Amino acid sequence: xxxxxxxxxxxxxxxxxxxxxxxxLARDRFPSVHEEIRRQRIxxxxxxxxxxxxxxxxxxxxQFAEGAGQAFExxxxxGIGGSALGAISLRSALLGPxxxxxxxxxxxxxxxxxxxxxxxxxTIGPFLRRLDLNSTLFNVxxxxxxxxxxxxxxxxxxxxxxxxxxxxxxxxLVFTTDSEHGVLRSIAREEGIAALPVPENVGGxxxxxxxxxxxxxxxxxxxxxxxxxxxxxxxxxxxxQMLDGNPAALxxxxxxxxxxxxGARIHVMMPYSDRLRDVAFWxxxxxxxxxxxxxxxxxxxxxxxxxxALGATDQHSQLQLxxxxxxxxxxxxxxxxxxxxxxxxxxxxxxHDALAYLPGHTLGELLRTEAEATxxxxxxxxxxxxxxxxxxxxxxxxxxxxxxxxxxxVYAGALYxxxxxxxxxxxxxxxxxxxxxxxP
Amino acid sequence: xxxxxxxxxxxxxxxxxxxxxxxxLARDRFPSVHEEIRRQRIxxxxxxxxxxxxxxxxxxxxQFAEGAGQAFExxxxxGIGGSALGAISLRSALLGPxxxxxxxxxxxxxxxxxxxxxxxxxTIGPFLRRLDLNSTLFNVxxxxxxxxxxxxxxxxxxxxxxxxxxxxxxxxLVFTTDSEHGVLRSIAREEGIAALPVPENVGGxxxxxxxxxxxxxxxxxxxxxxxxxxxxxxxxxxxxQMLDGNPAALxxxxxxxxxxxxGARIHVMMPYSDRLRDVAFWxxxxxxxxxxxxxxxxxxxxxxxxxxALGATDQHSQLQLxxxxxxxxxxxxxxxxxxxxxxxxxxxxxxHDALAYLPGHTLGELLRTEAEATxxxxxxxxxxxxxxxxxxxxxxxxxxxxxxxxxxxVYAGALYxxxxxxxxxxxxxxxxxxxxxxxP
Numbered sequence: 001x002x003x004x005x006x007x008x009x010x011x012x013x014x015x016x017x018x019x020x021x022x023x024x025l026a027r028d029r030f031p032s033v034h035e036e037i038r039r040q041r042i043x044x045x046x047x048x049x050x051x052x053x054x055x056x057x058x059x060x061x062x063q064f065a066e067g068a069g070q071a072f073e074x075x076x077x078x079g080i081g082g083s084a085l086g087a088i089s090l091r092s093a094l095l096g097p098x099x100x101x102x103x104x105x106x107x108x109x110x111x112x113x114x115x116x117x118x119x120x121x122x123t124i125g126p127f128l129r130r131l132d133l134n135s136t137l138f139n140v141x142x143x144x145x146x147x148x149x150x151x152x153x154x155x156x157x158x159x160x161x162x163x164x165x166x167x168x169x170x171x172x173l174v175f176t177t178d179s180e181h182g183v184l185r186s187i188a189r190e191e192g193i194a195a196l197p198v199p200e201n202v203g204g205x206x207x208x209x210x211x212x213x214x215x216x217x218x219x220x221x222x223x224x225x226x227x228x229x230x231x232x233x234x235x236x237x238x239x240x241q242m243l244d245g246n247p248a249a250l251x252x253x254x255x256x257x258x259x260x261x262x263g264a265r266i267h268v269m270m271p272y273s274d275r276l277r278d279v280a281f282w283x284x285x286x287x288x289x290x291x292x293x294x295x296x297x298x299x300x301x302x303x304x305x306x307x308x309a310l311g312a313t314d315q316h317s318q319l320q321l322x323x324x325x326x327x328x329x330x331x332x333x334x335x336x337x338x339x340x341x342x343x344x345x346x347x348x349x350x351x352h353d354a355l356a357y358l359p360g361h362t363l364g365e366l367l368r369t370e371a372e373a374t375x376x377x378x379x380x381x382x383x384x385x386x387x388x389x390x391x392x393x394x395x396x397x398x399x400x401x402x403x404x405x406x407x408x409x410v411y412a413g414a415l416y417x418x419x420x421x422x423x424x425x426x427x428x429x430x431x432x433x434x435x436x437x438x439x440p
Numbered sequence: 441x442x443x444x445x446x447x448x449x450x451x452x453x454x455x456x457x458x459x460x461x462x463x464x465l466a467r468d469r470f471p472s473v474h475e476e477i478r479r480q481r482i483x484x485x486x487x488x489x490x491x492x493x494x495x496x497x498x499x500x501x502x503q504f505a506e507g508a509g510q511a512f513e514x515x516x517x518x519g520i521g522g523s524a525l526g527a528i529s530l531r532s533a534l535l536g537p538x539x540x541x542x543x544x545x546x547x548x549x550x551x552x553x554x555x556x557x558x559x560x561x562x563t564i565g566p567f568l569r570r571l572d573l574n575s576t577l578f579n580v581x582x583x584x585x586x587x588x589x590x591x592x593x594x595x596x597x598x599x600x601x602x603x604x605x606x607x608x609x610x611x612x613l614v615f616t617t618d619s620e621h622g623v624l625r626s627i628a629r630e631e632g633i634a635a636l637p638v639p640e641n642v643g644g645x646x647x648x649x650x651x652x653x654x655x656x657x658x659x660x661x662x663x664x665x666x667x668x669x670x671x672x673x674x675x676x677x678x679x680x681q682m683l684d685g686n687p688a689a690l691x692x693x694x695x696x697x698x699x700x701x702x703g704a705r706i707h708v709m710m711p712y713s714d715r716l717r718d719v720a721f722w723x724x725x726x727x728x729x730x731x732x733x734x735x736x737x738x739x740x741x742x743x744x745x746x747x748x749a750l751g752a753t754d755q756h757s758q759l760q761l762x763x764x765x766x767x768x769x770x771x772x773x774x775x776x777x778x779x780x781x782x783x784x785x786x787x788x789x790x791x792h793d794a795l796a797y798l799p800g801h802t803l804g805e806l807l808r809t810e811a812e813a814t815x816x817x818x819x820x821x822x823x824x825x826x827x828x829x830x831x832x833x834x835x836x837x838x839x840x841x842x843x844x845x846x847x848x849x850v851y852a853g854a855l856y857x858x859x860x861x862x863x864x865x866x867x868x869x870x871x872x873x874x875x876x877x878x879x880p
Contacts, residue, residue: 081756097563098570101541106570118753119810120714121803122833123537125781130538130546146794149752152785152806155798159786183792190790204756265766266706266745274560285757292761303765305706307747312589313558315866316521316644317725321732323865325743326705341565345592346599350630352623354586357878358595363561366592366877370559373872380868393562425763426755428820432813437806438797 001391003400009379015327016384026243033414047201051209052231065218072137075219077115078153079141082204084117085282086213092278110221119149143198145182176211223395230399238407248407256415258330267304271334272311272371280308290409290420312370331385335371338392339364441831443840449819455767456824466683473854487641491649492671505658512577515659517555518593519581522644524557525722526653532718550661559589583638585622616651663835670839678847688847696855698770707744711774712751712811720748730849730860752810771825778832779804
């Protein structure tokens with residue numbers, strides 16, 4: 001059983017995608033896009049493709065995690081953006097929302113996992129004050145090694161560790177950074193701190209299946225072998241040269257055509273699953289930072305705006321807009337067909353007709369029924385959507401999903417005519433911060 | 441000290457708002473909008489305006505909370521959409537992110553606060569299994585009383601409570617619902633369960649300053665008197681008939697003109713404060729559900745798409761798109777000028793020029809500098825934004841902000857020509873759910 005894409009609500013009259021345009025893209029454009037991506041992959045520019053093959057790195061991660069996972073009560077990731085979103089997704093999707101509130105026994109003695117992906121002192125101050133440094137491992141994640149926010153966090157943590165633990169502080173740190181360059185790599189060498197590599201040809205937002213995501217996952221007992229196996233199986237499906245059989249090509253083409261032909265420039269990812277909420281935020285970075293940019297000298301700026309929503313919750317927040325607002329959105333529904341557990345809804349006290357349709361059903365049924373009903377209601381108003389069904393929520397399925405979205409992103413880059421691997425637009429803000437803090 | 445709106449980056453050449461259009465709106469349209477809203481308020485259609493006056497209800501909330509707040513270790517809100525987002529915002533903004541992980545002593549013996557705003561059995565199952573029902577108060581919140589998700593949660597919880605506590609289960613429930621109508625009100629009467637009212641003229645998304653938000657807040661020791669005082673002071677500022685002196689009018693007009701004149705239909709709210717992240721999600725409901733709708737028979741659908749972002753984190757996720765993508769966004773930056781605490785960034789080990797600009801500064805300075813730098817960088821690319829500065833993060837300031845956004849929403853409804861109080865677009869999906877579950 002693997003992830004399934006459903007296009008039944010995509011080709012609608014009036015505001016849906018025109019099947020003829022889709023077929024035209026499949027016939028005339030996709031073959032060259034597929035070939036271009038294959039070429040870039042062979043040239044070694046798309047390192048994320050090869051990460052699921054694992055190899056030595058995975059063995060060393062597992063080895064490190066086995067020792068450290070048992071030695072520490074807390075794992076704290078210091079990272080931001082692509083250095084944090086993968087670990088956050090893995091935690092939410094596979095450990096659930098209550099992990100850090102569970103007892104050691106309930107966690108089967110795996111550590112708690114915290115990810116600090118901002119620099120708000122009102123978050124970090126109380127957190128560090130309450131933390132037992134003796135039983136905590138800090139994983140500092142920055143490919144370049146120079147990310148301002150992560151560096152600031154690291155300097156604070158390093159100083160606290162050294163003050164409390166003396167020379168032994170090194171054993172409470174592990175870096176994930178470029179294998180050769182950058183400040184973190186230098187400090188690792190100088191201070192004798194453990195460090196795992198980020199491959200040179202893997203950018204932050206494509207790094208979830210590198211040590212960036214795998215180390216935190218392994219430390220809390222997530223089955224990273226299954227995660228990688230899932231990614232490999234999706235990669236194989238996406239080797240298909242025919243668009244119709246290639247899930248990543250279908251996803252990229254649907255979203256691209258919604259934008260290019262319908263003006264639906266807002267791409268909503270709406271899981272009906274709490275566990276996938278943070279995964280939608282992972283996608284939001286991948287999609288926005290890869291595709292939102294000028295397409296070249298003098299050409300217009302392009303880029304869809306990804307929005308993360310959550311079903312059923314956002315039916316009581318965003319659905320009114322999705323159902324009756326402008327025709328500027330394509331919604332990607334994510335559903336999980338089989339929850340880990342379920343709860344039956346009992347009868348109401350007394351005799352209340354208004355609630356009579358609920359008892360006897362389960363919460364899981366209600367959730368899935370709401371997802372179906374919302375897709376149907378939108379289609380009824382000629383509002384297109386597509387759906388990705390997870391047979392269940394596990395490491396294999398999540399690995400499939402990560403790879404699906406990453407391949408879809410490089411296809412979409414080719415369709416939009418932009419380089420999905422760079423992010424030149426964030427440099428000015430970084431330079432201004434350095435200038436302001438360096439003083440006159 | 442109160443909230444301050446800054447418009448310095450709004451009137452920019454090329455892609456900014458044209459000062460002449462703004463002045464024209466202030467002169468020609470705003471007086472009638474202001475008058476129309478004043479009329480609706482006098483007619484009693486906009487009940488949220490009067491909530492800050494508190495009165496008897498606030499006394500009874502405080503009384504109830506004083507007893508219950510001490511008797512229970514956990515407060516669990518069952519609600520969705522407008523019945524949850526206010527309480528979530530209040531918790532995040534005023535208690536911080538670690539409240540539920542703190543010990544009783546650290547919480548000064550106030551209860552933990554959980555808000556279950558979805559029906560995912562993989563969230564609710566493990567939560568209820570771990571919960572000590574004996575020390576838990578459930579606040580069931582639904583104005584209509586018939587919200588499917590909340591009703592389903594309630595039936596499950598009620599049945600568990602009765603099984604474990606027998607007749608005493610009633611003391612573990614308090615409803616917040618319509619004062620006369622609906623299933624919850626009937627059950628409250630029949631079963632003798634405590635129930636607080638939601639005024640008839642206050643809709644879910646405008647209810648944060650009613651018992652919907654105030655009861656959970658009071659139960660965990662939030663200063664609701666200050667919250668209401670802040671709301672009153674903002675309401676007074678928004679009585680101003682001149683647009684220039686009326687913060688809600690400035691906010692509504694800037695966002696409306698961005699959409700109407702520039703095609704910037706995506707309205708990003710981007711706090712540089714972890715505590716305000718959920719507040720941006722509260723705004724997201726208010727703005728989307730109030731403004732996203734057909735403006736009348738045969739007229740085109742309108743409605744901006746609100747997006748919640750978080751600084752500095754999303755500089756590493758969304759900024760690339762905001763800085764170089766299409767000119768379809770207006771960003772509202774929220775900053776907090778004085779954090780509760782701060783952390784100084786110490787020197788790096790060894791001699792690393794790349795990090796030399798950080799030591800000696802604090803995390804708070806870095807965060808505020810990044811907010812400034814990002815606004816400047818966007819303005820440099822002719823991308824407009826506006827800013828709302830919180831002098832600090834407290835109940836008074838949050839009350840001001842809630843009222844600011846609520847008044848801005850009804851102004852915006854008038855500018856867009858839609859009824860900001862209804863949500864007809866969600867009905868079809870609800871009906872389909874009932875039909876599917878009722879069976880043939």
